[in-house]
Amino acid sequence: MKRFYCSCGQEIFFDNTICVACGSQLGFDPLSRDIMVAVPDNGKTAPVWRSNDGRTLRGCEHRSFATLPCNWLLAADDADDDVAQCRSCRSTRTLPTLSIEGNAVRRAKLEEAKRTLFYSLLRLNLVDAEETEQDMVFDFVEDQRINPEAKAKIAYTGHANGVISINVIEADDSERVRMQEMMNERYRTVIGHLRHESGHYYWDRLIRDDKQWLARFRAAFGDESGYQEALKHYYEQGAEPGWEGSFISAYASSHPWEDWAESWAHYLHMMATLETAASFGMVAIDAEVDSNFDALLAEWTRLTVRLNALNRSMGMGDVYPFVLSKASGAKLAFIHERVKQNTIN
Ligand SMILES: [Zn+2]
Ligand SMILES: [Zn+2]
Ligand SMILES: [Zn+2]
Known part of the structure; x- marks a missing residue:
């Protein structure tokens, strides 16, 4: 996650709806991936936001949640009035x-x-x-x-x-x-579940219907036939001893689809956390590092060692309880390459 600032200069966070320093109404614009301050008004109407590129935006219906309100924005001039919720x-x-x-x-x-x-x-x-x-x-x-x-x-x-x-x-x-x-x-974690399950969705989108990628997937993760039997075997027998050498988690060893979804989740953990670390100046990721997955992985390893050491100093468990083997790193590199070549949009 990158860092966000209010127009008054106060640092704000991804979930904030109001600036604690100046009281401005804040909203996240998914198109620019930035947090914006609402147009000042007399407070009698629902807040409105204007983007630099001239779009008018309104708040998500879930901005009214008493707990964890949604601060995301959507187009105010959306032709479809039924759309009241954000992306x-x-x-x-x-x-x-x-x-x-x-x-x-x-x-x-x-x-x-x-x-x-x-x-x-x-x-x-x-x-x-x-x-x-x-x-x-x-x-x-x-x-x-x-x-x-x-x-x-x-x-x-x-x-x-x-x-x-x-x-x-x-x-x-x-x-x-x-x-x-x-x-x-x-x-x-909840985000871990969401990242993992999104991996299954993106396997269908990015691998299943593409002959070349499917062949490369099978070479890297294995043949995906026999899913139900493989899961049944895993739940009855557990992971094979020594799974750590080839898989990112015990569950990843159950079947190539679960290996992909666990690796995908791991890739999203890594990319999100590296962005946060870079925005706080904790890792150095320039264009050269960003285009070289081995260099990215090296930064990641350095960062996770530090994160775990910090947590231990506070008497907490490891924030990163994984050992990233060479084989797991190669699977992350495969996902990185596929994501970079994605043509969904
Ligand atoms: Zn402010
Ligand atoms: Zn929302
Ligand atoms: Zn799964």
Whole structure:
């Protein structure tokens, strides 16, 4: 994430709706990927923003959320009056039962994480900022642990045909940590789920229908037949000993699709965190480093060692609990090359 500033000079953050220093109404414009200050008015009408390139923008409908309001903007002159939500919020197709206590906050937490995902996808030119026809859509699902009336005893997080399902229980920190321990995972976050599932979506978009890339994928990750059997085997037997030499996580060893999705999530973690580090002057990424994946990886390794050391000084666990083997690095390089060559937009 880059750094943002209010017109008064105050540093502001990606989720801020109001500047703490001057009280200005703030909004994030997905097209320019910048935070803008609303046009001053008497406060009686809904705030309006004007971009440098002459667009008039309005706030997302979810700006009214009591917890974690959405600060994203959309075109004010949108011909379609039905569109009341920003690029990120309107990709949500299914909501949990909002009359159930806690679900409104869970939903807002998932939306917050989704905006972070969309920021990365916009930056990597993987989504169109103004698209109103959704192809990647999200179902925020609940199960009987939250709503005794829900159909599913356990609702699974996953991807199918462009629809990403996220169980809203993942927004509860205590539940998520419990599941992390139960599954013996090194890392489990809401943004991690979203990045992983988006990987399955982008495999369909970037690999599946392209003969050459599909052949290269199979050479790098393996043949993708036998998915259900492979997952069943993984859940019964666990990962093969020594998986660390070839895979970024134990789960990545279950099947080439999961290896791709885990590597994709890792690539998004890396690109997002490197951008943040670079914007604070913690890593040096010039055009030369940016065009050389090995150099980018070297910066990443240096940074993660420091991040973990900082966390340990505060008595916290490692922020980066991964060991990046040569084989995993090569898979990230493959994804980087594919993303750079992407022609979606
Ligand atoms: Zn300000
Ligand atoms: Zn929104
Ligand atoms: Zn997966």
